[in-house]
Each structure stands twice: as structure tokens, then as C-alpha cells.
Amino acid sequence: MSEMFCFQCQQTAGNKGCVKVGVCGKQPSTALLQDDLVYELIRLSEAVRENGSTELSDRLVMDGLFVTLTNVNFDNESIENYINKVIRERKNIGGNKQFDVVELWKGETDIVSLRSTLLFGMKGMAAYAHHSLALGYKDKEVSNWFYKGLCEINTEHTIEEWLALIMEFGKINLKCMAMLDTANTESYGDPIPTRVNTDIKKGPFIVVSGHDLHDLEMLLEQTKGKGINIYTHGEMLPAHGYPELKKYKHLAGNFGTAWQSQQKEFENIPAPVLFTTNCLMPTRSSYEDRIYTTSVVGFEGLIHIEADENGRKDFTPLIEQALELGGYENDRSMSGINGGHILTTGFGHNTVLANAEKIVAAVKSGAIKHFFLVGGCDGAHPGRSYYTEFVKQTPMDTIVLTLACGKFRFNDLDLGEIDGLPRIMDMGQCNDAYSAIKVALALADAFECTVNELPLTLVLTWYEQKAVCILLTLLSLGIKNMYLGPTMPAFLSETVVKVLVNTYGLQPITAPEQDLDAILGRK
Known part of the structure; x- marks a missing residue:
């Protein structure tokens, strides 16, 4: 068997690449199948x-592409099935010619870097397109770009041509994110600010992880009236803000903290857990018999819930196990990373822009001096404590917008309010990054300036490929002077990093105090 090579996530070994086994738990055979x-x-x-x-x-x-994204599918048989389906469909449409395919990780360093950047961005966009399609939304231009991008990956280009392709992709991904925003809000309503409890009630319950709102809706419908509470986990937290999901009274709260703490927090959990998308970690014996996967998620030995020809899923196995396990005998107190028991979510673009006049007035009066968008992926890297300390140290006359699972570093903090506006506003999942872009563009319009002239700084944390596609979209919009951490991507060569720094002012994070001083012009 050939040696694996994978450097697509932030925690890749030595910030260079995993060659023996993935830091995520992915085995060499799985990595090679994903490449295949x-x-x-x-x-x-x-x-x-x-x-x-x-x-x-x-x-x-x-x-x-979604199957190959970090922390989605560890099941070799499942990946082989996808490979066979792809081969059959290629032959079905007349593709009997055997095309030569470039070796992804071999070649001149800068070219491999740029090829990888485009590929990883496309993996992230695949997740957004997948969620949109689950709700019946599709865009032909987005679909066609997957084919274009994969063909371009198989083509030789100059560095300038690669950079142009990557910027073109960033604009297509913006369209894909807008499609997903439309799919979510037209299906479930515009999110509204909602307080979510982290304590768990006694009695049967089911935990739902990942990102897929449609899967959550089906489970809520099938558990209605059965005496089972449903708790979100990780990136599913923002589901509490959608009116059409809030109407289910047994959507009771949020279980645990960030995705990377699951092996500890699921220890002997007296309830089943459903993984709808990425964020799955290798399971432990104390709870592996109650972990279920669905859709593109896979792990050997776990029960997989398939959809029927109409897209419906039967969650009876989870329901029966939840009733059998019975949940906790007494109410269980659980807190966030900083000890808080209430999380607030639901500040989508519709809610924030409904307060645009108040926000503009607060900026003009000096009540709000600066906005920070502190968001992105969480992970186990020790440098991620930076984001907690950064938010804690933001001045009282600043607002922190956040989205994606990086917020679990600080979303249980109470930083107070400014003119009735909470200083921390959770805009949703990484899938909701479009909300932040829409708000930034609207504020720039209100102040008659560019986004780069706003008192706004983006401080981003990345882990996997959805963060990559969001970054490429932000760059394609010309947004400059963003801070990125906890490390720069291993797949970005020194030359590519230099181009991004020189062209867009992309900054690696340093220390919270130092970066805040630079952002706010403090000496």
C-alpha cells in the first residue's frame, strides 16, 4: 500500500502533512481511497x-467531494461504494475513455499549493451545495463549476492562471452560500434571537450533531409526542433560531460544547447521537453502540440511516434506543467552556439589518467604535485559546459578531450590551457565512464606503475545507487585512502566503493584546 499524504486540515501533523495516520483518526487506507x-x-x-x-x-x-472533507467519512466500504457509483455514471454518460489524471500531491511546490487550495475550496462548497439540494434548491452555474474546477485541477496552469481560477471560484462560492441561505430561510423562516439552555432535562433524549437542518426537522417530526427531548450539538446549535424548528417544543436545548470535545462529553451518554454531516470523531467503546450516521457520514461498525427514494429517513432505531436508555435520572447541569449555562443564537442578517439604523446611529455617536467578526472552525490545537482571550479583551465599546463552531470558545460569556444590542451576536453555522458578508456589504452601503473602510476586522479561525472556501470568497470580494489562525494552512506555500500577504494584507494571528493594539491603533 502506498503511503498516505493529507494536509487539508489545520491540525495536520507538524503543520506539514499526515503520512502515517491522520491526526483526525483517518487511516492510510481511507486516505488513499478518498484520493481515488x-x-x-x-x-x-x-x-x-x-x-x-x-x-x-x-x-x-x-x-x-463532501465525503472527502475532514471528519466526514472514515468507512472504507462506504467510500468504495461512492467510487463505484461514480465509475458507473461516467460510463453511463459515455465516458469510456480512460482520462489521465494528475497526481494531486506531486509537482512543483507552488503549483501543488494552488491546486490544493482550489480543490479544498471546492470540497467546502460541496457541503453547501449538498445542504441546499436536501431542501430542493440547486443552481446550474454552481453545479457546472464543480465539473469545471475538477477539470482545471487536471490541467497545467501558470501561477497567475491558478490565482485567477481561485478568485473565480470564490465568487461562485458566494453564489452557492447565497443559495443555501435562501434554502434555509425559505424553508424554516428567518432566524430570530433565541436563548438556548445547556442543561439537560431528565428522561429520554437524542443528540443531533453536524449541520443538516432537514435531518433535524425529520427527527423532530418523528419524535413529536413520544416524550423524547432533542438536543443540538456543535454546529447544529443555530437551528434553535429558526421559527419553523422552534415550534417543536421538544427541541429542548444544546448538549455539550464544541465538536472536538465529543469523546469526553459522550462518555457513557444514556442517549443516541445522530451525526448528519462532518464533525464526527473516531468513537470510543463507552458510547459507540449509540452513535448513528446518515447521508455522506460514515464510520465502520456504526448504524447508518439511509434515505428512501423520496429522501425520507426512518429514525425508528434512534427513537427506540432513546426510550430504552431512558436518559439521565435527574436534571443534569452542563456548562460552556467559560462556565455559562445559556447560549444565544439567531442573529442572522435579517435580524442584524433590522437594527441597521440603531447600529449606524451608535457608530456615529461613538457608542460603537469597532466591529469584530471572530468566527470559523474550532479544534483541539492549544493556540485556539487565543480566540477566547481576544474576545474577552475587546473593549466595551465594540461588538463581536461570530459564526461557526469557533464561537464555542466564548459564546457562553456575558459581555453586556450597547444601546440594547448584545456585544456578542451569533450569526449561525459556518453554513451561514453569507449572513456576515451581507451585513458587511449593507453597512458599507449605509456608511457610503467600502467594506475595507468600515470599522470592521475579521479575525478568523480555520480547521477544515468549508473555512477555506469562505476565505477564498472573502478574498474574491477584495476584503483585506483579515487575521487568520491558529496557524497558516500547511497547503499554502511560502510563495502563495507572500502573495496573499502582499495583495490582501492577510495576517497570521500573534497574541490577542498585540493584534488588538494593531487593529485599534493603540500604542
């Missing part, structure tokens, strides 16, 4: 370029 799946998706895309696409090929490309 990407190669087959490239061949499918080459065939589509010659013969045209189908609805099935569209789904296979987005789902296939």
Missing part, C-alpha cells in the same frame, strides 16, 4: 465536459 474518489470525480468531470451532465452526476460530484 477525487481521481474518479475528475474523470467523471472530463466525461461530462465531452458528453454533458445528468442529475445523478451533479449529486455524485457534490456528495463525493
